[in-house]
């Protein structure tokens with residue numbers, strides 16, 4: 088095994104402070120099995136699949152309720168019931184990550200009967216095709232920003248074209264602590280899951296990107312993987328957005344991702360800790376991927392924590408059990424790139440690693456004055472002292488947006504080496520070809536530019552709008 | 563709560579004014595409200611849902627904070643008259659800006675406060691008040707003619723100063739005060755209106771250190787005087803190089819200014835000057851003398867780094883800083899005119915859009931694959 092001694096990182100980015108309401112170091116708890124789940128038939132980047140159950144059907148936990156014929160143009164992965172019970176409704180609903188999709192509503196019978204897969208006893212002897220089938224049938228292949236390729240077209244590419252498996256064990260999203268916690272608590276499953284995923288891809292090279300803030304895991308990984316030459320461990324600075332596919336691949340391999348492309352376009356598959364654990368549970372324990380870890384966090388949460396949650400659990404279930412003062416704003420996944428949700432029936436899906444509830448900005452008297460011990464800032468104008476452990480995550484815009492003062496902060500933080508100020512301005516004024524010339528589509532929508540902007544210009548929104556317009560024109 | 567009631571009062575007045583179509587006044591009222599509450603109640607409605615704590619108020623507050631030691635020092639060195647200059651600047655500056663805001667219905671921006679401060683600190687302590695007023699009125703007027711903060715091409719504080727240099731060259735360059743010296747004068751300016759009011763004509767100095775270098779009849783001040791400013795005649799803010807350096811370091815760590823403009827400008831000026839000093843010592847002082855005289859430090863830390871009028875790209879900033887440094891030294895040496903810091907900044911400002919256009923960084927991405 089190759090261990091790279093030096094710390095790797097990338098240009099730009101930002102180290103977030105530890106925000107108030109972050110469940111750091113909280114042990115994983117299992118959330119109560121919900122009475123009712125809503126399961127979208129579109130998962131992550133996959134295409135929507137057709138339901139294979141009808142209203143009134145009885146289903147078991149882990150039973151496939153929706154699947155599509157393998158189609159190279161439309162990658163997909165089967166969808167599973169996450170509780171046992173009766174299908175009560177199939178309807179179109181907004182997907183928590185945008186757009187509309189068919190959803191299956193299941194009401195629990197309280198038994199939680201499992202329909203397990205029957206995996207062969209010794210997975211190490213299985214061929215990549217056989218492993219791929221199990222992973223596909225278990226719904227593991229839907230994860231990641233570009234899916235996991237199998238012979239069943241669960242991604243835009245095939246396993247033969249893959250040269251690297253990249254393990255993303257560096258979570259830099261603020262408030263998202265659950266996957267880190269999973270790494271600590273299920274270390275064995277993680278390591279074996281990683282081996283399974285590698286085997287399913289035909290024994291490719293593995294690169295592990297591990298956060299520098301986890302020395303214990305680092306030691307253990309070295310101990311476990313010492314004698315394998317297929318594995319390289321990289322220690323990475325926990326700087327946002329290191330976990331993003333484009334940034335991670337660039338940092339680890341020095342390969343640039345094509346604009347509008349996926350990791351699979353450069354022969355890489357990126358999988359996170361949750362995916363590895365899910366792969367292990369599917370192949371060794373026969374459990375389909377119906378439960379994931381989620382952080383319930385944010386300044387409006389009284390007791391932030393990390394939970395194992397069934398896919399499809401409505402937000403209301405999660406938040407009620409957590410003494411939430413539910414007057415805040417609910418954001419799924421990422422406070423920087425995610426979308427706020429008003430509907431408490433919105434289900435948790437396989438991609439959502441955190442539910443964050445932020446306190447609304449409150450009016451303050453002379454908020455600019457004062458030393459700002461508990462502020463998080465890219466600049467040094469606040470005295471963010473180390474002994475104030477938790478920083479305030481503010482949603483405040485400090486007044487109306489001002490004109491751009493060209494301070495260059497957005498240029499400094501952009502991990503893609505772009506000029507967000509100009510991209511935003513061009514997009515907002517309809518100068519779309521100029522924006523495209525400046526590589527608008529290289530933007531990974533990390534949201535940092537809008538985060539640091541002192542003029543509070545909605546750069547991310549402007550950039551997204553510009554991309555939407557260009558794609559609409561091209562269509 | 564009192565706070566809520568004040569807030570509601572402002573809201574009511576504001577709505578009332580809007581209803582009566584007095585938008586100009588409404589904008590002023592909203593400006594005052596935002597100054598008190600910092601607009602803290604306005605929350606992000608789109609991703610990202612958390613925002614950096616920095617806002618424009620705090621961002622522009624940092625240079626003001628950095629200027630406080632300089633203001634105190636100028637009061638000490640040149641008496642309360644220097645505070646009066648600053649106050650006159652603010653009164654006139656705010657009045658002009660408010661007029662423009664009310665007429666052109668745009669919001670008041672915090673940059674004004676910084677402009678006024680930097681402008682005032684770069685004036686000679688002897689300048690008549692009416693000239694102070696004319697200069698700042700010109701500075702703000704020019705900025706507004708270009709479309710207000712964020713759209714102006716020229717650094718407003720520097721353009722005001724340049725205007726004074728051209729309009730009143732004698733008043734701007736020929737009369738200086740010998741500052742109170744902490745080594746001999748005790749509480750100095752804190753007890754007096756100006757050095758002239760105590761010492762009479764004895765307090766008049768002929769030249770700043772840069773002027774002294776040009777004039778064979780005058781002795782060059784030694785390094786101690788240059789660094790501490792004790793007994794060095796200069797503009798209000800730049801008398802003590804030591805204090806300016808302190809402010810600059812604070813701003814650098816606060817990231818409000820970029821070292822690629824400020825430090826690069828200072829170092830490139832120093833190196834150029836040191837090199838040319840070997841060629842022609844009568845025209846070019848040594849590097850250290852250049853760096854410590856003629857307001858170079860002050861301009862490099864506080865004026866050249868004005869975000870609006872300096873480039874945004876990293877490479878652009880490098881070039882901008884070097885250009886300013888070299889231009890300053892060459893200008894000073896070749897024309898014999900001491901005010902080249904001011905002019906080189908104005909020239910640099912003209913090149914800013916060009917620099918920005920040609921130094922756009924290459925993004926970390928490969929071209930799009932044509933498919934899907």
Ligand code: SF4
Pocket residue numbers: 490491492493494495496497498507508536539540541542543544546874
């Ligand atoms: S951070 Fe905001 S104000 Fe600064 S250059 Fe970028 S867009 Fe302009």
Ligand code: SF4
Pocket residue numbers: 497500501502503504505506507510529530531532533534535536537546547550
């Ligand atoms: S331009 Fe895109 S990639 Fe760059 S900081 Fe902004 S959102 Fe992130």
